[in-house]
Amino acid sequence: MEFDASKRNFPPFSLKRLMETSFGKGSGERLCILIDLPDPTEVKDFAFLDNPRLSIQNYGHKVFYQGFQNGGLEEMNYKDGDFFAYKETGGSNLDMEDECYDINGNKLSLDKDIYPNYQVILVVSTFSATAPLTAKAKEFGFRGATLHGLNQIIVDTGLSVNYQQVSDEAELLRLGLTQADWFEIDFEVEGVTTTLRLITDGQEAQKSHGLCPPGKPDVANLPAGEVYFVPEGAEGQFPFKYDEETLGLLTVKDGKIVNSRLIYGDYALIEEHNAKLVDDPMVGAIGELGFGTQVLPFSGRDIQDEKILGTIHVATGRDDHLGGKLTPDMFKEHKNASHDDVLYAPHKTPEVRVPEVRMRKGGETTVIMGNYRPGKFMVDLLTAGS
Known part of the structure; x- marks a missing residue:
């Protein structure tokens, strides 16, 4: 491959x-x-x-x-x-x-x-x-x-790839990641390392693979190619890029972002985010953890770039379309009931290092990614099926 x-x-x-x-x-x-x-x-x-x-x-x-x-x-x-x-x-x-x-x-x-x-x-x-x-x-x-x-x-x-092949490769990774207890992502910004733990509690992994065959109502997201979970909990801290000039550090407790702290940039954006979290706490709910599975060039658009092998994304907001329990009626205002992917990729977040991503499964902790590249565990899963 x-x-x-x-x-x-x-x-x-x-x-x-x-x-x-x-x-x-x-x-x-x-x-x-x-x-x-x-x-x-x-x-x-x-x-x-x-x-x-x-x-x-x-x-x-x-x-x-x-x-x-x-x-x-x-x-x-x-x-x-x-x-x-x-x-x-x-x-x-x-x-x-x-x-x-x-x-x-x-x-x-x-x-x-x-x-x-x-x-x-x-x-x-x-x-x-x-x-x-x-x-x-x-x-x-x-x-x-x-x-x-x-x-x-x-x-x-x-959109030019063979989606049967995309589905097959995503399945190889899905089988390797499914039923994990938790995932930990290390982030390094400005010399400081923080960790976000996303609890999956043995949940079956799902995949976005681009196939929507006859016989069942369904919607494909194209381009496709990811393995994802709907976390049952989350704890820790992770950086968030508000714009090209502003970076904040988000604190997560009990599956929700509870506050943001300025790393550098425009403090007004941090204040605005914190006020929104206080006004409608569901805005900070962690709704997804996703891993890209395809080998593609970066397009500058998250729809493709989050599907690239080596990238990782965490989403906030509604997750009912992913089989989760966060529905629009749980938010204070309609405009808050979005599902927003926070993508970590070398072209989009070059100021954020992701030195290691770990999975806990079957009593063992395995490094699965690092520095925006698939680790040996993921590579072996894909090459074993090729």
Whole structure:
């Protein structure tokens, strides 16, 4: 197995290969594409295409809508390929407003006009819609995929891989990590080392692997490729990058972030975060621990970069879409009920070292990662299956 993305050859992107691998061969299902827009009425006559700031939505039109309209629907045995827009939520995995619009400018309802009438729904958006779309898939019975943050690197690499292979490799790592008692992550910033322990208590690991076959309502997150847990508890401290100039140290007790302390930068951001934690403690709830499983180039977008082998992410907020118990109704305000990944990767957090990640399982403690590289344990799992 090649562990250097710069030496890996990626085949040209194929919409047909992606759809057939992720969803299986089409059988006449109705399919549509959803995008988010600051003003969803600008989907009329594709007016949003003239806005260079909406590059993600442009990819939704170019790669998927045009790809299906230019013979792809018939070739893959789908119908319609319709295109709709809803108002951007303003946060990762926040529930979407029901109002949406079609390319003729007609106002429609997601619950009444879209979810019950399409069997495959693809969402290309600025803000992740994985959590709300997963809930709607269970309610209405459709399958789908969320593809937020698309750019050309993602199209050329993360969406061009063979997702059966991605699933197989993720399964090798899942089997190696599953039923662990806890994971510990060491962080080093400004010469100070802290540790965050995430308690998994023998829980079965899950995987995001890009496959959403017929027969079961489900939503794939693309690009895919991670093994993840919904922690049952967490304790310790970990650094948090607020922006390029500001770094804070978060203290975690009983599974929640309880406060932030300034390491360097803008203290006002620390104060704002602490006030939010006091006002709505669920904002600090730890909702996920994830390990990337793919060998891919960094894209500058978390949707792909958190799937890269050697990276690790911790998420705060709702986790109901992952099988957890943190639901939107537990938050004081709707705008707080997001699911936000905190990614640690060499290009994104170069000021944060992660010298060691350990797993406790079966009475033994094993080093599984270090310095943004898979350890011997992970490498052996992957090479044994190749």
